Amino acid sequence: MSSTAIAPPKRSFRERMHLAREDAIVSAVNRLLAEKGFDAMTVDEVAAEVGIAKASLYKHFPSKEDLAAAAMVRVMDRARAMLDTLQADASARPIDQLKATARWTMEVQLDGEMPSLPSENSSLRATLINNKAYMDGLMDVSERLGAWITAAQADGSLSTALPPIAVLYTMYARACDPVLGFLKGAELYTREQIVEMVLTTCFDGLRARP
Amino acid sequence: MSSTAIAPPKRSFRERMHLAREDAIVSAVNRLLAEKGFDAMTVDEVAAEVGIAKASLYKHFPSKEDLAAAAMVRVMDRARAMLDTLQADASARPIDQLKATARWTMEVQLDGEMPSLPSENSSLRATLINNKAYMDGLMDVSERLGAWITAAQADGSLSTALPPIAVLYTMYARACDPVLGFLKGAELYTREQIVEMVLTTCFDGLRARP
DNA sequence: GTCTATACACAGATAGAC
DNA sequence: GTCTATCTGTGTATAGAC
Numbered sequence: 001m002s003s004t005a006i007a008p009p010k011r012s013f014r015e016r017m018h019l020a021r022e023d024a025i026v027s028a029v030n031r032l033l034a035e036k037g038f039d040a041m042t043v044d045e046v047a048a049e050v051g052i053a054k055a056s057l058y059k060h061f062p063s064k065e066d067l068a069a070a071a072m073v074r075v076m077d078r079a080r081a082m083l084d085t086l087q088a089d090a091s092a093r094p095i096d097q098l099k100a101t102a103r104w105t106m107e108v109q110l111d112g113e114m115p116s117l118p119s120e121n122s123s124l125r126a127t128l129i130n131n132k133a134y135m136d137g138l139m140d141v142s143e144r145l146g147a148w149i150t151a152a153q154a155d156g157s158l159s160t161a162l163p164p165i166a167v168l169y170t171m172y173a174r175a176c177d178p179v180l181g182f183l184k185g186a187e188l189y190t191r192e193q194i195v196e197m198v199l200t201t202c203f204d205g206l207r208a209r210p
Numbered sequence: 211m212s213s214t215a216i217a218p219p220k221r222s223f224r225e226r227m228h229l230a231r232e233d234a235i236v237s238a239v240n241r242l243l244a245e246k247g248f249d250a251m252t253v254d255e256v257a258a259e260v261g262i263a264k265a266s267l268y269k270h271f272p273s274k275e276d277l278a279a280a281a282m283v284r285v286m287d288r289a290r291a292m293l294d295t296l297q298a299d300a301s302a303r304p305i306d307q308l309k310a311t312a313r314w315t316m317e318v319q320l321d322g323e324m325p326s327l328p329s330e331n332s333s334l335r336a337t338l339i340n341n342k343a344y345m346d347g348l349m350d351v352s353e354r355l356g357a358w359i360t361a362a363q364a365d366g367s368l369s370t371a372l373p374p375i376a377v378l379y380t381m382y383a384r385a386c387d388p389v390l391g392f393l394k395g396a397e398l399y400t401r402e403q404i405v406e407m408v409l410t411t412c413f414d415g416l417r418a419r420p
Numbered sequence: 421g422t423c424t425a426t427a428c429a430c431a432g433a434t435a436g437a438c
Numbered sequence: 439g440t441c442t443a444t445c446t447g448t449g450t451a452t453a454g455a456c
Binding site for chain 1: 366375389415417
């Protein structure tokens, strides 16, 4: 957990209460973003779920966009903590690290904890880009995945037909792959089967392997 | 074009004008749905783009949801026409038919003509499910793709690790794959390169092939 | 069927008392 | 910082004249 390793020392009671409240807010936002997406989520719902008045929310976060950004920062921190534990196993092959990462994102999504944001909303984009914590986290994750991607291409386990950036984008896209939701809604397969199928689709492709 | 082959004969001048107007409306809706998605699209924008008053729009379509449904019916008709021409070549292998279909959906998306709807909006879902033209088109497309999928699995070209329904869902999901938009925004590759990369990712997978 | 004008609802954000 | 009450903008949908 390198991101939280620089442990902040003492905090006053009020400070801890404040942070706990904000944590509850971000949890509610995260859940609602995963369930309905940014546009369909309303600030009233967030306030109702947390159990405080809407005006109080705005004392903590200046806008709906900043609420979403806080949720994104948190998933990014969760992702970095997950990458930390993966990197602890130095003997693992890069391709398996990538696969484990993809599996993790799919499980987060199936747990209803993967916030989904529209890629076109400009005010939201602006807020995210101006959020240093989010951008730093995104850069960190991208660099770590990028290192695995180039290493996996070098050792011959990852296709060299694709530039690393295309692989990276594909990893991000699969973190919100709607196929998971489709298969979950079909109620034909277990959660483990669904993850396995989508992982296979992603890494082995639709075409038969010899 | 089997869907339009049962040609209705004469139409009065007023009828033709009416249909042309509705076609212009659906074109505008289709473009705006592709550009901003259902939630961000406003009926005012549609009216402005068509060049008529908003109230006139509501004489043609009773709700925003029905506007989106009309656009979906049209892409479904376009897809069926494309499938017709593909099926005309009886010598083609099923796996290549599937690949050609995926390529077509990606090109439609890159042309900014692939409407994107939220999968969670319930009022929109209800409208779509109650729209016979849409549901018939969806069923037709699904059955035709399903036939190719089972055939391709039978001849050994498509992976048998995945149930046909998972392959079908994957095809639908890739029709709106955000990776296309990511790569287009990166401005590093040509349109043809982007299509080729995403097609490769989909059919060959990220892992290297021997 | 097309228009202008407007009703209606709802969501983001704020005022001001405590 | 929390609350109730309110402002303000915007978006869907409609009324009613022509």
